[in-house]
Amino acid sequence: MTRRLYGGLLGMVFAVNFGRVAFAPLVEPLQAAFGVGPATVGAVVSLVWFGTALPRLPLSYVLTRVSRRRVVVVAGLCLTGAAVLTALSPDIRTLRLGVVAVGVASGTYFVSAVPLISELYPDRVGKRVGIHGTAAQLAAVAAPTVVVSVVAVATWRAVFWLLAVAALATTVVFAISLGRTDGVREAPPARNFRGVLGNWRVILTGMLFVSAAGFVWQGLFNFYVSVMLARGLETGTANALLTVAFAAGIPAFWVSGTLVDRFPTVPYILGLAGVFTAGVFGLTVLRGTLALGAVSVVIGYTIHGLFPALDTYVLSSLPADTRAGTFAAFSGLSIAIEASGSGVVGVLVGAGYPYAVVFRSFAGGLAVLLAVSVALYWTDRLPADDRAVGAAKA
Secondary structure, three states, rough: HHHHHHHHHHHHHHHHHHHHHOOOOHHHHHHHOOOOOHHHHHHHHHHHHHHHOHHHHHHHHHHOOOOOHHHHHHHHHHHHHHHHHHOOOOHHHHHHHHHHHHHHHHHHHHHHHHHHHHHHHHOOOOHHHHHHHHHHHHHHHHHHHHHHHHHHHHOOOHHHHHHHHHHHHHHHHHHHHHHOOHHHHOOOOOOHHHHHHHHHHHHHHHHHHHHHHHHHHHHHHHHHHHHHHHHOOOHHHHHHHHHHHHHHHHHHHHHHHOOOOOOOOOHHHHHHHHHHHHHHHHHHHOOOOHHHHHHHHHHHHHHHHHHHHHHHHHHHHHOOOHHHHHHHHHHHHHHHOOOOOHHHHHHHHHHHOOOHHHHHHHHHHHHHHHHHHHHHHHHOOOOOOOOOOOOOOO
């Protein structure tokens, strides 16, 4: 029964993440369909990430009252409805609502599904969260090809009709599995929001580790092609290296999720953050396709490897009864900071700062935060009881 539930989650996360990333390849078709410019469609597409962050903080309270398994089902049904709304959008205003709804469904799913995985596999949190992340990353890599192929034989609306069918099918499979899990009990909700607030040290530590790196990554991947062009590459090569960076995340989720269960968690996270920082700096000084291709692999692998490692750290540092609510608060606050990365980069570049200067400065800021994190860990000022082994605690 545990395997069936987990298998259902793997199917659902593919559909959920596909819904988040499907809008990027549709920028041109949406402009043509609604007769608007790139600025309007760009703003619409970015709403999916706003929607992803929107429900997380409220859910930190809801998950102290409602079963996370039920919230996963609700998320799947919401994604189905959001995809239908998007497919039927008669104007740009309705499209905006559909895009936000897709984001809300994805945010609802992740904050309920990831703590559920830690409950299903308390002794292998990192590995199972990593495999779950791999399924999500496969959707991110497959989305551009799938979307372009569908649009070539139909219209952009067909993409969301297919998403609605996939979302409904995977939700039904999960719900059926849920109905057969009498022997797999779920820890009851805490019904104590103060307990969630009491985990503030874990929340802030997790944010210290991931928010700055996520902020830089959000700013980097949205301008990756422009950065590569500034380094002297051709457009086709620049786009290919962006794909390489995302593709490097496929093994990163799986491998990193496994390794974080075997090594001391905090040093492992700090190591990944250090390599990511070096990669961002390298991107501003290296030239040539091979060198920039290599650093793209390093950046893509380390940032995607950080995500399952951070999830494992936070989940393993929390008591079972407040785990879901605290994880929702942590992820909501983190994404709120990370999502502003693209906007900040846009403002700085618009003010006349070259990409190299912007991201070299970001790398310097990451280095300072990394040094602070190492000092706090070294002086026993971080919530971490994994100095000998990185195994997850139930």
